[in-house]
Amino acid sequence: MENPRPHIGILKHEKLGYAEEILSQTLETAGLVSSVIKPQDLAFGDEEFFPDLLIARCELSSLSDPILSAYLAYFEECRHRGIPVINSREFLLRGQHKYLTHAAVRQYLQSQGLPDTINPPSYLSYNRDRAFELARREIDLYGSVVLKHPCSGRGDGIYLVRDLVELSACLQSHFTNGEAIMLQRTIEKEKNSLGGFRDIRVYACRDPKTRTPEVVSAFYRNAAPGQFLTNTSQGGFVTPMPQIDVDLIRFSKQVMEATQGDVAGLDFVVDSQGQYRFFEVNIAFETPKKAIDLVGPGIWEATRDLLVATLIK
Numbered sequence: 529m530e531n532p533r534p535h536i537g538i539l540k541h542e543k544l545g546y547a548e549e550i551l552s553q554t555l556e557t558a559g560l561v562s563s564v565i566k567p568q569d570l571a572f573g574d575e576e577f578f579p580d581l582l583i584a585r586c587e588l589s590s591l592s593d594p595i596l597s598a599y600l601a602y603f604e605e606c607r608h609r610g611i612p613v614i615n616s617r618e619f620l621l622r623g624q625h626k627y628l629t630h631a632a633v634r635q636y637l638q639s640q641g642l643p644d645t646i647n648p649p650s651y652l653s654y655n656r657d658r659a660f661e662l663a664r665r666e667i668d669l670y671g672s673v674v675l676k677h678p679c680s681g682r683g684d685g686i687y688l689v690r691d692l693v694e695l696s697a698c699l700q701s702h703f704t705n706g707e708a709i710m711l712q713r714t715i716e717k718e719k720n721s722l723g724g725f726r727d728i729r730v731y732a733c734r735d736p737k738t739r740t741p742e743v744v745s746a747f748y749r750n751a752a753p754g755q756f757l758t759n760t761s762q763g764g765f766v767t768p769m770p771q772i773d774v775d776l777i778r779f780s781k782q783v784m785e786a787t788q789g790d791v792a793g794l795d796f797v798v799d800s801q802g803q804y805r806f807f808e809v810n811i812a813f814e815t816p817k818k819a820i821d822l823v824g825p826g827i828w829e830a831t832r833d834l835l836v837a838t839l840i841k
Contacts, residue, residue: 534839536562537579539586539602540812541595547585547815554828558836567598572605581839582606583791583831584615587812588624588679590708612838614790614831615811622787623809626678627652627710629787633806636786646779646796646806649713652678656699659709663695666713675699676710681812682761688714716800720767724751727758727797727807728769729819730780731827734790736837741784743777744830745823749795760816768822779804791831 536555538548544564552562563579570576586599603617622632630650637644653659659675666673667690675698677685687702689695703709717725730746748767749758758764780794783806793813797805815827 533559533561534580536560536835537565537582538562539565539567539582539584539599541566541568541587541598543587543812545814546817546820547813550815550820550825551583551828551831554825554832555835558832560832560835565602567602568595570598570602572601578605578609578611580611581835582611582613583835584613584620585812586615586620586624587681588620590677590679591625593679612841614835614838615792616788616790618788619790619792619811623789623792623811624679626650626676626680626808627708628678629783629809630806633783633786636782640782642782646804648715648805648807651711653709653711654706656703656705656709659703659711660695660699662711663689663699664692666711667691667695670714672714674712674714675702676712677702678708678710681810682759682814686757688756715797715805718798718800720748720750722750722753724753724755725758726750726767727795728776729766729813730772730776730794730796731813731823732780732784732789732792732794733827733830734784734834736833741781741789742830743772743780744826746772746776747819747822760818761814766816766819766822775804779806783809790834791827 548564555562588596606613623629627650630647634644634647651662663673672688672690675687675689687698689698717727720726726748728746729749731744732741733744735742746769748769750765750767751758783794787809793810795807799805
């Protein structure tokens with residue numbers, strides 16, 4: 529009887545898109561079968577199907593999101609069964625929460641004796657009055673501040689406020705008392721040829737042999753003039769990044785090591801002083817077709833090679 533093909537589980541619970549489709553197609557070229565696993569649909573303790581290897585593409589609305597419990601339970605089941613996991617439980621807890629991501633990067637750089645030049649000053653508060661005071665200080669000193677839901681994605685839950693009226697309205701409309709509120713110093717992004725802001729999406733994956741993180745590709749994400757957000761889901765557009773310089777590669781590797789990521793999309797920006805600033809890690813990153821047309825499917829080919837090497841090991 530012919531041996532069944534290895535089965536790769538893709539752990540993700542909602543908002544499935546082109547990324548899952550192209551990942552599955554790429555895995556098929558190596559003779560691998562894959563399927564999306566939604567942990568909230570399982571009955572743990574029953575004879576549920578478990579894959580030969582898992583790649584986690586988790587996303588949360590908050591650390592109090594009930595799906596977090598389902599994700600953690602699935603990670604634990606995989607551990608008990610000896611199933612290798614790409615993008616670990618630790619990566620979920622560090623990388624999905626924007627403030628904790630910055631804290632992990634800061635702590636990693638300190639542990640290596642390196643200066644932290646890439647983290648924008650960031651704060652976290654669960655009290656709207658305290659958040660208001662922190663934000664007012666930023667507005668007084670720098671003219672604006674950015675408020676975020678720390679587990680948001682696709683440009684949702686990010687607000688640029690420039691005065692106290694906007695600040696009060698934002699806190700009242702978008703945050704409840706007791707909810708996590710992340711505040712971040714506004715970074716003046718570099719602009720594209722049309723006069724809109726742009727930032728950088730980096731795709732990174734660990735090398736199958738050395739297990740060290742490597743940059744696979746990168747491109748610019750652009751906002752239309754007068755707009756703040758560059759996400760393609762928010763009306764932004766992508767353009768090529770002709771060269772990935774050594775500093776961006778170095779910073780990307782440091783972020784991956786700090787968060788213990790295996791496969792991720794990393795967001796950076798060049799500020800008005802020409803310095804790289806790091807914004808966030810994306811575990812369940814999308815790969816818009818226009819981005820694939822621009823840089824190719826290299827991130828998924830690198831992921832496939834990592835998964836194959838992990839299976840052989």
